[in-house]
């Protein structure tokens with residue numbers, strides 16, 4: 026199709042994978058909507074839809090790829106059958122130790138570009154919204170390796186395998202039943218993002234220990250744009266969209282860190298939550314298990330192996346391997 | 347075309363084809379596809395397939411076939427029949443005794459399930475044949491099951507309350523606690539209605555003739571009939587409260603209990619189990635195809651801009667804070683005619699919650715009103731999911747008109763309940779304030 | 783011609799009946815797997831990665847494959863306010879008209895269900911959960927289940943046409959005309 030004339034107004038349907046109450050819905054999607062409308066003088070409008078309104082989270086990549094939706098947000102794991110790097114993007118356990126390290130890996134070492142190239146094969150423009158940690162909450166503090174291995178943890182995806190491999194009993198429970206499951210003791214720990222996620226799900230009401238360090242740090246939220254929709258915009262607007270998405274990564278990664286800390290402080294003050302730092306013995310054993318599992322991710326494709334090698338050499342440079 | 351006009355056409359088309367007698371599932375699906383074509387284009391039909399896939403992936407729905415299967419086994423093996431015989435012997439002199447007993451079983455069932463369709467169908471299976479056999483008026487029998495079966499989402503555990511908490515950011519525990527007293531209130535009000543009505547019109551719920559009421563030894567022997575159902579309830583509720591299973595998995599414990607009961611009754615036979623399985627398949631499939639289409643319908647309506655409509659409506663409402671609350675209740679009630687709960691919450695709550703909070707109302711209290719209202723929407727004519735689920739299990743002699751007529755007094759009772767909770771918010775807020 | 787139509791109608795209905803009778807038994811499997819998971823987790827403290835997901839997948843197939851069977855047994859509920867006042871012929875004419883809405887829905891679903899299944903099968907899609915089973919068979923169940931429903935809808939349409947125009951390839955049976963007793 027011909028590019029839209031410069032004065033035309035374009036409205037994009039945007040399906041979120043966040044519920045409307047999630048801080049990221051306003052902070053990430055609300056922000057990008059505002060920024061794009063401002064910088065295009067109102068020529069590009071975003072119509073936002075909450076998680077599940079039009080498409081279920083796992084279907085959003087397909088819908089954007091087909092051009093039915095112009096834009097969406099996903100977690101990389103929802104695109105795993107299309108993007109072979111998605112497994113690494115959703116986070117290898119105990120790889121990065123600080124958020125900035127993951128940010129540097131994405132933007133300065135070229136991992137983000139590798140993801141973008143893979144997604145482009147499906148007509149999707151990939152832009153990581155932010156990198157942030159995934160942290161666990163538990164009902165009783167973990168003070169020894171035995172405490173850890175006797176845990177029943179609600180988990181999902183790759184982390185579920187990791188926690189099982191490490192010796193805990195990890196099972197998947199859908200979000201809707203998570204609170205009840207923690208409350209009644211079907212599981213005694215869970216991860217749902219980090220402190221903001223746990224707070225929004227009410228998990229601190231029933232699990233008072235916030236475990237650190239993070240299980241992983243990764244680009245777990247991604248904004249995806251249909252290449253077809255992007256191509257229909259005039260050149261200047263295409264540039265505005267791409268620049269705004271690049272800027273979004275840094276703004277949001279930083280802001281999210283701030284909000285994590287604020288939320289944890291609030292949980293500590295109001296709900297008597299305590300931070301449970303894993304004992305060295307436990308950390309060492311978890312790291313050892315994790316490193317054994319990373320190699321699995323490399324086997325998905327040549328590209329994944331390349332990214333894994335890049336990651337390992339980066340971590341060696343940082344002195345972690 | 348504006349969303350106001352679209353809404354009228356969309357819902358109008360729905361009602362039109364329903365009245366023409368096309369099954370609900372196909373009306374919802376077909377109307378969605380037609381409107382999607384005109385508002386979004388051919389490619390958007392992918393959304394319909396995608397919504398069906400999403401519904402198939404919803405784990406909490408697995409509870410539906412299992413609870414229905416449990417009810418089928420209890421009914422076919424005679425466990426349910428004996429339970430009603432026992433109730434009749436003991437409450438034989440009391441007019442409407444079986445209706446009251448059914449209400450009690452409904453409340454217990456509501457505590458076992460977190461979704462409403464399973465409860466309506468399961469209670470219909472267990473209770474309806476027994477009440478009709480004993481000469482109960484069909485309106486009375488249908489009304490009790492429709493209203494009681496709906497309490498599954500009000501009495502914890504409740505998937506809807508968890509969803510409300512997730513969307514609005516209130517505490518799940520507080521929502522659960524807040525649902526208990528309103529649940530009891532509705533139960534008491536409904537019981538009062540049954541007692542008064544049956545006292546005035548004894549023919550609705552015939553008492554057992556004196557000579558059939560049985561001797562004390564007979565009554566005591568009949569009491570054994572409650573042991574197995576109580577065993578099943580303990581297995582389900584015990585495993586939820588005791589932290590052994592999630593509410594969905596608890597449904598499997600219910601089936602286990604029913605199978606044990608069948609064995610005790612020496613009815614553990616392949617022919618019975620197979621028949622129960624086939625009837626379960628039919629009812630679950632009926633519910634699921636309605637849900638498939640309802641989810642597609644909700645998504646289609648949201649894509650057309652349903653939320654803007656709600657925003658526009660809220661800006662027009664006069665009458666101060668209470669006027670706004672009542673307007674919200676009316677909107678939820680109307681939407682509940684055609685949309686699934688998730689759809690209703692996604693469309694309305696983002697608009698409602700900031701207003702509710704700025705007016706200084708308690709979001710927990712509002713959540714309870716919201717859930718009850720949705721429940722009333724599901725059981726009122728001309729359109730409501732519970733009505734259709736009920737229609738799916740009744741014998742052919744009972745028509746939709748019978749079901750429609752049966753529900754009216756029960757809806758009035760629930761509306762009285764909601765008004766009481768609006769006037770005395772403590773009914774909802776007292777327990778959560780006490781616990782948290 | 784009439785013989786062939788009658789044979790087609792009987793064949794489709796029998797096919798749906800057989801499929802339905804087998805799929806209905808999946809409820810036993812769902813029950814067994816959920817119970818197994820509770821047992822593993824509670825008694826042995828070792829939850830499995832596969833039971834709940836397998837149950838979920840079986841449920842998806844169970845639900846979507848039910849459409850045709852239920853249609854064959856008149857189990858999709860409707861509002862019978864108008865229906866119950868109409869003579870059989872008028873009712874058949876009305877049903878022929880409204881079947882357009884039925885076919886719009888089911889054919890759209892069939893089209894995109896095939897599309898979805900084909901896409902899934904092109905990569906032999908797996909779920910990428912901890913267990914990571916193939917999920918393309920469940921997605922394939924959508925077009926298969928819908929096709930069974932469409933075929934049964936066609937049978938219903940042929941019946942209605944026969945009743946409306948007094949054609950002799952089909953005569954309604956008494957037990958067939960109303961929802962059967964459950």
Ligand code: NA
Pocket residue numbers: 455456457458459460461497498499500501502503504
């Ligand atoms: Na409940």
Ligand code: NA
Pocket residue numbers: 682683722723724725726727728729730
């Ligand atoms: Na209604």
